Amino acid sequence: xxxxxxxxxxxxxxxLAGYTHNECMDICYSAQLVxxxxxxxxxxxxxxxxxxxxxxxxxxMDIRTDIAGLQDITRIWASFHFLxxxxxxxRKWAPKMYLKKYRLICNTNSDLLxxxxxxxxxxxxxxxxxxxxxxxDTWAHRYFxxxxxxxxxxxxxxxxxxxxxxxxxxxxxxKFIHNPSAPDDHxxxxxxxxxxxxSETSVMNLGHGRAGHLPxxxxxxxxxxxxxxxxxxxxxxxxxxxxxxxxxxxxxLKYLHGxxxxxxxxxxxxxxxxxxxxKIKVILEKRQTDACEDWKKLAEEMSGNEIEDFDIGKYQSExxxxxxxxxxxxxxxxxxxxxQKSMVTYHIYKSGSKLAGxxxxxxxxxxxxxx
Amino acid sequence: xxxxxxxSKIITGVLxxxxxxxxxxxxxxxxxxxxxxxxxxxxxxxxxxxxxxxxMARLMVGGKSILYKSVILLDLAVFTASFTxxxxxxxxxxxxxxxxxxxxxxxxxxxxxxxxxxxxxKIKFASGLFSILLGIAAGISGLLFNYPEISAFIYGGGLIWxxxxxxxxxxxxxxxxxxQ
Numbered sequence: 001x002x003x004x005x006x007x008x009x010x011x012x013x014x015x016l017a018g019y020t021h022n023e024c025m026d027i028c029y030s031a032q033l034v035x036x037x038x039x040x041x042x043x044x045x046x047x048x049x050x051x052x053x054x055x056x057x058x059x060x061m062d063i064r065t066d067i068a069g070l071q072d073i074t075r076i077w078a079s080f081h082f083l084x085x086x087x088x089x090x091r092k093w094a095p096k097m098y099l100k101k102y103r104l105i106c107n108t109n110s111d112l113l114x115x116x117x118x119x120x121x122x123x124x125x126x127x128x129x130x131x132x133x134x135x136x137d138t139w140a141h142r143y144f145x146x147x148x149x150x151x152x153x154x155x156x157x158x159x160x161x162x163x164x165x166x167x168x169x170x171x172x173x174x175k176f177i178h179n180p181s182a183p184d185d186h187x188x189x190x191x192x193x194x195x196x197x198x199s200e201t202s203v204m205n206l207g208h209g210r211a212g213h214l215p216x217x218x219x220x221x222x223x224x225x226x227x228x229x230x231x232x233x234x235x236x237x238x239x240x241x242x243x244x245x246x247x248x249x250x251x252x253l254k255y256l257h258g259x260x261x262x263x264x265x266x267x268x269x270x271x272x273x274x275x276x277x278x279k280i281k282v283i284l285e286k287r288q289t290d291a292c293e294d295w296k297k298l299a300e301e302m303s304g305n306e307i308e309d310f311d312i313g314k315y316q317s318e319x320x321x322x323x324x325x326x327x328x329x330x331x332x333x334x335x336x337x338x339x340q341k342s343m344v345t346y347h348i349y350k351s352g353s354k355l356a357g358x359x360x361x362x363x364x365x366x367x368x369x370x371x
Numbered sequence: 372x373x374x375x376x377x378x379s380k381i382i383t384g385v386l387x388x389x390x391x392x393x394x395x396x397x398x399x400x401x402x403x404x405x406x407x408x409x410x411x412x413x414x415x416x417x418x419x420x421x422x423x424x425x426x427m428a429r430l431m432v433g434g435k436s437i438l439y440k441s442v443i444l445l446d447l448a449v450f451t452a453s454f455t456x457x458x459x460x461x462x463x464x465x466x467x468x469x470x471x472x473x474x475x476x477x478x479x480x481x482x483x484x485x486x487x488x489x490x491x492x493k494i495k496f497a498s499g500l501f502s503i504l505l506g507i508a509a510g511i512s513g514l515l516f517n518y519p520e521i522s523a524f525i526y527g528g529g530l531i532w533x534x535x536x537x538x539x540x541x542x543x544x545x546x547x548x549x550x551q
Contacts, residue, residue: 091430093430094430095425095426095427097426097427101427150427150428151428151430151431154432154433156433200423225432226432227431227432227433228430228432229432230432
């Protein structure tokens, strides 16, 4: 997903969940910051690099794909962008080496999602924003894994876009190109994807790189053969998935706000969204690669407040100049990011895989335990 | 390209250039040495790919292509081993054949890259064309004029060229598509 959903749509969901305008701004800022908080940014503000929630293109270009490098990649991408669905999934005749990667495939309504949302409870708006980013991405990035893997994330020529045409749909093969400077051309169905590399651990095979940005566009409907899918076709309906993501965000945010007693899987707040459903549907279905303007307009109509654009430097001086960094906006974001990363790494390690690294549980002085 | 990949490219380039130099300077034992090197390399790649197929790729859509590649590599290793008892002329022609085949592959890949709008297709195309021309020159001198020494010299020159090109590409700025 992109800024249109992580920032503006998250604002809308928070508003419908009962948060005030300022709280909504904090939540959506944090949700969008997940896509910017790289090791480079953290070094710039002299923050802890282990709190990185993303990796920039240049960082990925320079990262070593040895064990430590792969663990670093997996910790970040599996924790924040491709939350694993079932860490104990089985597949007949599959060796352990394969299963470790297979189990990292992202999907919606997982046990880890419940843990993610519960972890954010009573931890402030920054933690809520991070949880909303993770939740939303489970819908966009489902069927891909947050680790470089040719056998899991590869796609092939069998890739068709399904386009609304009158009352029905037409199909056309997607043409993928590798020109980094070319924009996606949704009119003609030409999209940029990562290079085909049959090296298992090439960063070209990270996440949905081989499917380009199609999973990130709310209008996209397509069918393809996922590399792990045993020749079974997957039909991805983003408008429907994004609507579910939006309704699930409202439900999760209501839980974090204290209006819902618990957070359970497969529950969506369709009631709160009802007055806005048609308008949201129009935005989701509109063929555009950036829906920020439309979502912004809707958010301003909902709350009656002006929504300022995302500014990456907004809280940086507050953090760098503060004597008590932990209590600043970025300080809380960093704490929540580390907690989320530790939780996911712990569960991956507990399942018998060291793909995200080794998790150590320390007894905390307060009687609990820190991972 | 990360710095680890750049260093690997430089090391491979240096080794190739040294092999090319040795090929020009050494006498008849160079053929045996080169054959042994090629056999070991092909066996290593073939076995590695076969293990990858058995443990991972057999479960993936289109994974059979990995099996085919590994079988072809192992076959090539066995085929190469059968050349040890032949005269240097046939040996050099075989090596030239591999060199031309690699050039053709480079050109096919470059055409594929061009179709996908990847900017690096021109370099690949040029290097493929150069390999083919060099292979043809070595083949003509060996086959038509019966001068295996000249073929060996051209082949060695080709190896040095490949090594230098590899080292140069390690310093090239790369632009790749990463989807986040």
